[in-house]
Every structure is written in C-alpha cells, then in structure tokens.
Amino acid sequence: MRASLRIARVWGIEIRVHASWLLIFALVTWSLGAGYFPESYPLLDRPTTWILAVVSALLLFASVVVHELSHSLVARAHGLEVHSITMFVFGGISELKGEPTRASTEFLVAIAGPIASFVVSGVAYAASLLTSQVSLPLTAMAEYLALINAILGAFNLLPGFPLDGGRVLRSVLWGITRDLARATRIAASAGKGVAYGLIALGMLQLFAGNVAGGLWIAFIGWFLIQATEQTTHAMDVQSAFVGVKVGELLKGSPRVVEGDAAVADLAAAMLQYGERAVLVMQASQLVGIADLKQVRRVARELWGSTPARAIMHPLEQEIVSPSERLLTDVLTEMGSRHADYVVVMDEEQVLGLLTLLDIARFMELRTALAEARPQAERQRAA
Numbered sequence: 191m192r193a194s195l196r197i198a199r200v201w202g203i204e205i206r207v208h209a210s211w212l213l214i215f216a217l218v219t220w221s222l223g224a225g226y227f228p229e230s231y232p233l234l235d236r237p238t239t240w241i242l243a244v245v246s247a248l249l250l251f252a253s254v255v256v257h258e259l260s261h262s263l264v265a266r267a268h269g270l271e272v273h274s275i276t277m278f279v280f281g282g283i284s285e286l287k288g289e290p291t292r293a294s295t296e297f298l299v300a301i302a303g304p305i306a307s308f309v310v311s312g313v314a315y316a317a318s319l320l321t322s323q324v325s326l327p328l329t330a331m332a333e334y335l336a337l338i339n340a341i342l343g344a345f346n347l348l349p350g351f352p353l354d355g356g357r358v359l360r361s362v363l364w365g366i367t368r369d370l371a372r373a374t375r376i377a378a379s380a381g382k383g384v385a386y387g388l389i390a391l392g393m394l395q396l397f398a399g400n401v402a403g404g405l406w407i408a409f410i411g412w413f414l415i416q417a418t419e420q421t422t423h424a425m426d427v428q429s430a431f432v433g434v435k436v437g438e439l440l441k442g443s444p445r446v447v448e449g450d451a452a453v454a455d456l457a458a459a460m461l462q463y464g465e466r467a468v469l470v471m472q473a474s475q476l477v478g479i480a481d482l483k484q485v486r487r488v489a490r491e492l493w494g495s496t497p498a499r500a501i502m503h504p505l506e507q508e509i510v511s512p513s514e515r516l517l518t519d520v521l522t523e524m525g526s527r528h529a530d531y532v533v534v535m536d537e538e539q540v541l542g543l544l545t546l547l548d549i550a551r552f553m554e555l556r557t558a559l560a561e562a563r564p565q566a567e568r569q570r571a572a
C-alpha cells in the first residue's frame with residue numbers, strides 16, 4: 191500500500207494512514223463544524239463547535255481503528271497473521287496474510303468489527319448520559335460518537351461484499367453449502383444489490399430535497415459497486431486457487447544443469463527447455479538456481495570458461511517448498527520476500543522449479559475457467 195504513512199504500532203500491528211484519509215478528515219471536520227454541531231446544539235459558541243469538530247473527527251478515526259483492530263485481533267487469535275491496518279477514505283482495511291480456511295473463522299473475524307463499533311457506541315451513549323449535567327460540549331461529542339459508531343456498525347453489517355456483512359453472509363452460505371466459490375458469488379451479487387439500493391435511496395433523498403445527504407449516499411453506493419467488482423475479481427482469482435498445492439503446477443521432470451557446465455551449455459539448456467531459469471546440481475545435490483538475467487551479465491567471450499555455479503543464486507537464498515504446500519501460502523511468501531522462484535522439494539528429492547511466470551500462466555487459466563462456471567451451472571439447472 192503506497193501513499194500511506196505509518197502512525198502507530200499496536201500489539202505488533204502497524205496502523206497506517208492513506209493519503210486519501212486526510213481528505214475525508216477535512217470533510218468530516220468541516221461538516222461537523224459548519225453543520226452538525228451548530229444545528230444540533232445551537233447553544234454552543236463558534237470556537238467551541240470548531241474545537242469539537244476537530245476532536246470528534248479524530249475520535250471518529252480512533253473508532254475506525256478500534257473496529258479494524260477487533261477484526262485483526264480475532265483473526266490473530268484464529269492463527270491468521272495480521273500485517274497492518276490502513277485507514278482509507280471509507281474506513282479501514284486490515285491486511286491479513288492468507289484467508290480464513292474455515293467458515294466459522296471467517297464469520298467471527300467479520301462480525302468482530304461491527305460488534306466493536308456497537309460496544310463503542312454504547313460506551314459513548316453512557317458517557318453522554320453521565321456528562322449531561324456537567325458539560326454541554328462533552329455531551330455533544332459523546333452523543334455524536336454514539337451515533338456515528340452505531341451507523342458504522344450498521345453500515346458495515348449490510349449483507350454485501352466487500353462489507354463485513356457480506357463476509358458474514360458468505361461464511362454462513364459457505365458453512366451451509368460447503369462450496370466457497372458459490373458462496374462467494376452469491377455474496378458478491380448481494381453486494382451489488384446493496385450498492386444499487388444505496389444509489390436508489392440516494393436519488394430518492396435527492397428528489398425529496400436532501401441534496402447533500404442524497405449525493406453522499408449515492409456516492410457511497412457507487413464506490414461500493416467499484417469495490418464489489420474489484421473484490422469479486424480478486425476472489426475469482428483466489429477461489430481458483432483454493433486447495434491447489436504447488437506440486438500440481440509442476441510439469442515433467444526437473445530442468446537441471448551441472449554446476450561445472452559452462453554458461454554456454456547453460457544457455458543452450460535454457461533454449462532447449464524453453465525456460466528462463468534452471469536448477470543447478472553439484473554431485474547430485476541441488477546447489478542453486480541460474481536464470482537468464484545472470485547469464486546475460488556474463489560477457490559472451492567468457493561463456494565457454496565460466497561455470498554455471500559461479501553465476502547462480504545459491505539455494506540458501508531461495509524459497510524451498512514441499513509439493514503438498516498450498517499455492518496461496520507460497521505466493522504470499524514469494525510476495526513478501528520479492529522472490530521470483532520457488533524450488534519444490536520433498537525431503538531430499540528435487541521435484542522442480544516454479545517461476546512467477548509459471549504461476550501467472552496457471553492463474554490466468556484457472557481464473558478464466560472459474561469465471562466460466564456460473565454459465566455451466568445455469569445450463570445444468572435448465
């Protein structure tokens with residue numbers, strides 16, 4: 191996530207602010223200072239309303255952090271690694287490493303955020319009652335926090351992707367049907383339904399004379415449609431991968447050259463195999479990987495006299511995976527280590543080498559086939 195700034199670290203989870211959040215912060219502060227507080231609490235003076243607006247906008251930010259942290263902590267309690275939380279235009283995004291592998295885990299992780307928002311809302315409401323005889327500004331702020339957190343919780347519970355409610359819906363469907371891909375498609379359609387519903391509601395408000403509120407609701411609906419389409423595509427890719435093990439991508443016997451072979455022979459082997467990278471063996475032991483880039487770094491006159499082992503990446507620096515490991519896990523590791531290759535090995539037996547390009551080709555094929563499935567289902571039903 192570029193264009194974001196790290197502002198804190200809570201329980202090992204990075205909290206980052208995306209540049210777009212500054213815009214929303216300004217908008218929220220302005221709408222509170224110029225509209226909400228003066229209209230709801232006419233007894234407050236101007237300077238007080240503006241101070242309240244800034245502090246309340248910051249507390250709204252803190253509320254969203256609490257919401258996201260709840261997702262993250264529940265995810266972590268269920269063995270999912272949480273990397274960071276980034277605050278965005280419309281709330282936050284928790285970056286998890288990997289996806290829940292069980293419906294019950296997804297349900298708990300998804301519901302944790304809205305529950306946290308409702309709890310914060312309840313606490314703020316109690317605070318507003320306690321301060322009502324003491325200080326009007328404090329009561330105004332607490333009432334605003336109670337309201338906004340209730341809205342945050344309720345909005346996120348709308349049953350469409352990529353909102354929390356959509357994830358809750360998907361986990362329930364997943365639990366019932368045992369079919370993640372189907373559950374995903376239904377939840378995504380529900381997401382579109384919710385989004386168009388919001389746009390329609392926004393239009394009605396607009397015609398009823400509530401221009402700002404109507405535009406705002408319609409804009410959120412429009413944003414949701416974009417987000418749903420993105421998530422649906424990402425999930426098609428993901429569901430095309432569910433349960434796939436790295437060993438399944440290997441084709442034929444491993445492509446190898448001897449460490450003593452000259453770079454010229456290495457280049458010939460690459461051409462013969464049609465591969466940009468090959469494994470380098472020395473005395474029947476795998477010692478490294480040699481790729482096109484390294485070959486090209488050697489001057490042509492030296493191709494006959496330079497051995498392959500002199501230019502290879504040593505094995506210790508590469509990702510080595512057993513054939514049974516899930517492709518999604520391997521891809522995550524490749525992403526975080528910026529690796530281009532994964533060596534597939536069971537115990538001491540070398541099975542082969544996968545490049546990012548191999549994985550991309552496989553991904554393209556599986557995604558294209560996954561996207562074709564709904565049509566096939568319709569034909570079966572007919």
Ligand SMILES: [Zn+2]
Nearest residue numbers: 303304346354
């Ligand atoms: Zn959430």
